[in-house]
Amino acid sequence: MIGYDEALAHILREAKPLPVVPRTPVPGQVLAEPVHSREDLPPFDNSAMDGFALRVGDAGIAAGAEFEVLGAQAAGDERVSAPAGAWEIMTGARIPDGLDAVIPVEQVEVLARDDDGKPARIRLQAEVPRGQHVRRHGEDVRKGDRFLAAGTRLDAPQLMLLAALGVSLVDVRAAPRVALINTGRELVDDPARPLASGEIRNSNGPYLAQRVEQAGAELVLRQTVSDEVDAFFIAMEEARSAGAELVLSTGAVSMGRYDFIPDALRKLGATIHFHKVAIRPGKPLLFATLPNGALFFGLPGNPASSAVGLRFFVEPALRAMLGLAPERALRLPLRGGRRAHHALRVFLKARVELDAHGRLWAQALPGQESFRIAPLAQANAWVVIDGSAGDLPEGAPVEVCGPGHLLGLTLEGVQP
Incomplete structure (x- = not known):
């Protein structure tokens, strides 16, 4: 088992920036080159x-x-x-x-x-x-100005500005192509189908698919397979055929009888860089590179564990592939304090809220168990506490990250 910082260093060594391509601007793209204006905005008084x-x-x-x-x-x-x-x-x-x-x-x-x-x-x-x-003409943007910097993620305001200045093509990083494979014979994808005994609904699939696309990637394959090696091999071949540069799986990475993914990856010729990280939730997380150079992340199957694995391991890789600088977290005071329970780095579902004096506070939500989904839906942030932190009193500064790497911490849902 390795620490979070060491695990992240392994990932960033393997996650290389993707090629620069000219594209019609659309939401989610990340500029690889700055954009300079060819005209004034406004174009006349x-x-x-x-x-x-x-x-x-x-x-x-x-x-x-x-x-x-x-x-x-x-x-x-x-x-x-x-x-x-x-x-x-x-x-x-x-x-x-x-x-x-x-x-x-x-x-x-x-x-x-x-x-x-x-x-x-x-x-x-x-x-x-x-x-x-x-x-005045040029009062907003002057001809020759650099009006968008490299590393800018395109959203509605940037698209408005590009349209106003007549920019039809921009140089962007190619979107990482991602394949998502959910494993487990107990998983049911059809929300309308009644559950048989022992079955559960596949909640990781929709969550991870949405987050992957919000992080600027293209989801090229999404499959649910049983706990059988052959079914996994077929899905992996389909991911390769789809051109996946990053493969993301859930389940089958722990120590149980049906946790076959580590051995299956070895049979495929993958290089496993680490398996198990000193974090909670999500300790069994696995990272490997496939023979064709694609990155592979094996996330645990519990919903909160998968969410942590995506947010703090997969999304940094996607960020590097898009040519973006590492994320810088906020530091906010912790409401309620927290007792140290173990020496693991913990990722807590949390809410950032305003107090009566207009100050932001972060508060860990009840229900931190890895199977609980409802607190994840109520959260608007993650609180990250290092294993060496010890007991934290009320108001202690803690690291706070938004729900998604490229989304950042937004004030949506922040209540006084």
């Missing part, structure tokens, strides 16, 4: 308000000034020149050349209208300084 565009100069114009309305400019209209007068203008419309400020329609008195009912003469009801309500 435009109005931030519905109102009237004016030429006011450095001194501005005082309330009470009157102007003839010489034209109108709507969003999408082409470039025009207007050295004098007022132009009715809509939000987002290009500012006519020669004008330098906008007064909102609410601050204007219409003195006359033309035959079509459009404003023909106006009086200002407020002072107008130069540049008021004008969005």
Whole structure:
């Protein structure tokens, strides 16, 4: 049995960054190269308000000034020149050349209208300084700016920015291809099927599949197999054919009669780097490399053990394959304290919450047994305590990690 830090070092030595490929931007991709803008954003000076565009100069114009309305400019209209007068203008419309400020329609008195009912003469009801309500070209992003750094994970805001700047291809790390194999003749995948005696529903499969994809990987195979070596070998061959660069299994890695995976991997020619880590839950975890270079993680079958194995062993490997730097955990005060029970590094289902003074606290939830799923659904974080920590009083700083490596610790579900 080895310690967590040593186990993680083994994993990171084997997990190599994947090739850089040009791709159409989609959520979950990780940029391998920085992105520079080929144009200004906004691309032209435009109005931030519905109102009237004016030429006011450095001194501005005082309330009470009157102007003839010489034209109108709507969003999408082409470039025009207007050295004098007022132009009715809509939000987002290009500012006519020669004008330098906008007064909102609410601050204007219409003195006359033309035959079509459009404003023909106006009086200002407020002072107008130069540049008021004008969005300058390049004010958001300038041409040539690096606006997204390498290592950025693309999500909705990044996709919005790429779309606004007309970026159709980005250089990203290829998504790690992952195969998921759940072992156990007791497992039932169909949620509508009544359970026979001794059967349980496969809860690890949906959980791990979702987390793998949220971590930026592509799930290329998902199978449930019985506790038979031949069935496992068939699934492993299908994983190889699917191009899996990381294979993830659950169950059959402990010391029981049906825990066949370590011997099966040896028969396949795999190199087992470690089997058993000084952690709780999830101590029987196994890590190996297959003959074709693919990584293999054998996670214990209990739900919390599988969740810990994915979060703190598999996801660091995926992060390295995506070219991302190691994660940095938060440190928050522990509510309620904790008595030391053993010398293992423990991963606790936890909640991060705000107190009445706006301070964040981490609290371990009841029900830390590895078979319990309900506390996992209530948790919004993990509290990690090293085996050497001893007893921890109320308020002791502890390491706190979010529910997923690439998700980080979010405040979703944080309650005062």
